[in-house]
Amino acid sequence: MDVTLQKEGAVADVDAGRRPATVPGLGRALRAEEMVINMGPQHPSTHGVLRLELIVDGEIVVDAIPHIGYLHRCFEKHAESMNNYQQVIPYVDRLDYVAAMSNEFGYVVAMEKLLKIQVPERVEYIRVIMAEFSRIVSHLIALGTYGIDMGAYTPFLYCMRDREHVLDIFEETCGARLLYNYMWVGGLSHDVKPNFQDKTRDFCKYFRPKIAELNELLSYNKIFKERTAGVGVLPPEVAINYGASGPVLRGSGVKWDLRKNDPYSIYNRFAFDIPVGMGIKGRVGDSWDRYMVRVHEMEQSVNIIEQAVEQLPAGDVQSAIPKRIRPEPGEVYVRTETPKGELGFYIVSDGTASPYRVKVRPPCFVNLSTVPAICRGSMIADVVAILGSIDIVLGEVDR
Amino acid sequence: MIAQEIHETLKGTFGDAIFEAKVDGVLDPWIRVAPDRVRDISLFLRDDGRMLFDSLMLLTGMDYTKGRLGVVYHLYSMKWNHRIVLKTEVTVDQPHVQSTEAIWKTANWQEREAFDMIGVVFDGHPDLRRILMPDDWEGYPLRKDFQVPEFYNGMKVPY
Numbered sequence: 001m002d003v004t005l006q007k008e009g010a011v012a013d014v015d016a017g018r019r020p021a022t023v024p025g026l027g028r029a030l031r032a033e034e035m036v037i038n039m040g041p042q043h044p045s046t047h048g049v050l051r052l053e054l055i056v057d058g059e060i061v062v063d064a065i066p067h068i069g070y071l072h073r074c075f076e077k078h079a080e081s082m083n084n085y086q087q088v089i090p091y092v093d094r095l096d097y098v099a100a101m102s103n104e105f106g107y108v109v110a111m112e113k114l115l116k117i118q119v120p121e122r123v124e125y126i127r128v129i130m131a132e133f134s135r136i137v138s139h140l141i142a143l144g145t146y147g148i149d150m151g152a153y154t155p156f157l158y159c160m161r162d163r164e165h166v167l168d169i170f171e172e173t174c175g176a177r178l179l180y181n182y183m184w185v186g187g188l189s190h191d192v193k194p195n196f197q198d199k200t201r202d203f204c205k206y207f208r209p210k211i212a213e214l215n216e217l218l219s220y221n222k223i224f225k226e227r228t229a230g231v232g233v234l235p236p237e238v239a240i241n242y243g244a245s246g247p248v249l250r251g252s253g254v255k256w257d258l259r260k261n262d263p264y265s266i267y268n269r270f271a272f273d274i275p276v277g278m279g280i281k282g283r284v285g286d287s288w289d290r291y292m293v294r295v296h297e298m299e300q301s302v303n304i305i306e307q308a309v310e311q312l313p314a315g316d317v318q319s320a321i322p323k324r325i326r327p328e329p330g331e332v333y334v335r336t337e338t339p340k341g342e343l344g345f346y347i348v349s350d351g352t353a354s355p356y357r358v359k360v361r362p363p364c365f366v367n368l369s370t371v372p373a374i375c376r377g378s379m380i381a382d383v384v385a386i387l388g389s390i391d392i393v394l395g396e397v398d399r
Numbered sequence: 400m401i402a403q404e405i406h407e408t409l410k411g412t413f414g415d416a417i418f419e420a421k422v423d424g425v426l427d428p429w430i431r432v433a434p435d436r437v438r439d440i441s442l443f444l445r446d447d448g449r450m451l452f453d454s455l456m457l458l459t460g461m462d463y464t465k466g467r468l469g470v471v472y473h474l475y476s477m478k479w480n481h482r483i484v485l486k487t488e489v490t491v492d493q494p495h496v497q498s499t500e501a502i503w504k505t506a507n508w509q510e511r512e513a514f515d516m517i518g519v520v521f522d523g524h525p526d527l528r529r530i531l532m533p534d535d536w537e538g539y540p541l542r543k544d545f546q547v548p549e550f551y552n553g554m555k556v557p558y
Contacts, residue, residue: 069530114426332426344473359457365508369508
């Protein structure tokens with residue numbers, strides 16, 4: 001067995017070639033020096049309180065150092081101090097606050113695996129519908145705000161308009177529009193309303209043409225393509241090594257989706273595709289690819305919702321909720337595919353009613369760590385394009 | 400490969416550096432390894448043709464109380480579709496674990512977080528700074544015996 005440390009450099013050197021050397025065509029007399037520019041924490045294109053320390057050589061970024069933690073609110077410490085596992089769920093909502101349903105889904109799936117609970121079929125179906133709705137909502141925000149970053153304001157308003165329809169369904173179901181506390185360990189807080197199936201079908205019918213509209217407005221817009229295609233290329237092997245997941249990984253052409261590759265809940269019952277970046281406008285793994293993967297994922301989510309709503313069985317949604325949660329001493333790691341990527345929960349139980357340790361694997365945190373690798377050698381204005389295409393939510397990065 | 404085979408292969412390659420394993424009756428089988436050999440073991444797990452653990456899903460810092468800290472690595476191979484958990488334990492007085500940053504880049508930030516929250520020191524990490532807490536924060540908040548300070552930089556901490 002030949003174990004050497006020589007291979008370590010393989011990934012680290014990928015971006016060495018893109019590092020700017022000297023300014024070509026300018027004489028030796030020119031004195032150039034690097035400058036440090038702060039981008040954020042209050043900057044509209046950082047999507048929250050993120051500070052990027054940009055080291056620039058003229059217009060070219062030599063290095064980008066993200067500084068995070070401005071929104072840190074001790075989620076894991078809070079979780080340990082709860083005296084009931086159900087009480088963690090409202091905090092879980094606030095991780096990725098634009099897709100709260102998906103976060104809850106990850107947590108309850110992990111808890112049910114730890115407790116070995118089988119939830120009723122109806123609960124599984126409603127959860128999948130809600131999680132896919134939440135994916136549509138999250139992607140609409142990601143795409144709309146990305147348009148704003150690139151100077152297109154109108155698509156954002158169209159995205160927000162469509163998002164309202166989903167939020168109305170959420171509101172009718174559980175009373176909340178953003179932070180739901182809807183999925184509980186073993187069940188749901190409310191059953192859906194009698195007109196839920198009709199409303200969902202109506203939404204699917206309404207929403208499909210809107211994706212085509214978004215494509216005409218933004219995706220294939222010439223200015224937008226020029227700003228994003230070929231910008232911020234993330235090669236697949238770098239993406240995997242950095243642990244990137246979700247649309248960031250798929251944008252790099254890796255066909256990887258936990259709903260297919262490591263199925264949880266009932267995702268293996270639905271037919272849907274995994275869109276990947278093809279590099280049709282620039283190179284595989286550029287910002288446009290990451291953007292376009294999200295557009296196609298919304299179509300696939302509509303497919304899943306349509307199938308699930310037709311199969312929705314009758315039943316009680318609260319019958320499996322345990323009266324008192326006291327897992328055996330043990331631990332579990334469960335990962336689910338949220339709109340941002342692989343959301344994992346590592347839950348350790350010591351046999352008491354409060355968790356010993358709840359560790360989150362936040363997809364945004366890990367995806368954000370690829371930023372220095374992507375940004376090196378790009379222009380300052382492209383940093384905005386790269387950051388927007390990664391789609392971070394600082395509530396999840398900082399926890 | 401199943402966890403049993405992974406454990407035996409590691410045992411055959413690294414001998415004393417591999418401690419006990421728990422592969423039956425648990426949801427995620429785990430292997431305990433020596434903190435000062437983590438780098439070699441990780442490199443082997445990533446590059447050996449039978450292992451190919453190309454993704455480090457999660458790196459967790461743990462406080463096991465009674466002066467023991469730990470690091471837990473959740474590994475997954477996208478090629479072979481198998482997974483394993485590595486665990487390593489250190490003491491509060493000597494909280495040194497080898498860094499895996501050079502093997503999986505994702506460990507860079509995750510190790511920084513474990514250092515920030517639990518106080519595990521990763522030897523060989525290129526940039527071991529606090530990541531979520533302020534740079535001048537004292538103490539490690541996720542330790543079980545952590546006390547919230549009364550003052551931070553002369554300001555009273557409410558709550």
